[in-house]
Amino acid sequence: MGAGIEEVGFDAKTNTTPGDPSSGLMQVSDPINQCRRVWDMGGMILKGINDDLVPDDFVLPPPGVPAEHTSVPGTGKDQNGNPLYADPNIRTFGNYIPFLTECVVDGKVSVIPGTAEVCNELGVPSLAL
Structure with a gap:
């Protein structure tokens, strides 16, 4: 979405x-x-x-x-x-x-259900604020 x-x-x-x-x-x-x-x-x-x-x-x-x-x-x-x-x-x-976390997928911010570890688990970077 x-x-x-x-x-x-x-x-x-x-x-x-x-x-x-x-x-x-x-x-x-x-x-x-x-x-x-x-x-x-x-x-x-x-x-x-x-x-x-x-x-x-x-x-x-x-x-x-x-x-x-x-x-x-x-x-x-x-x-x-x-x-x-x-x-x-x-x-x-x-x-x-x-709980939602901002990750970066294909150069765009993606909001994914999960804690901060979810980005790493998916092999994508988290959004640096």
């Missing part, structure tokens, strides 16, 4: 580099938080593919309208205890979020 923020006014029809999948995307300043949000919304809960990442005792939110099962505003925290969303009024969805 890729993540990026489309440049304001970007026009794919006049794109000068159509073969570049990153064309028209601005750098994401906090790729781990961007990925955490996708996990929180349930976009990374892929039945059968990554079940081993979700602990057996974790209770997923019930299906249905997200507004009916979101947490209290301001309670969503990232792996470092910081707010998941900058706006404290945004409710979190309550899906499982694993």
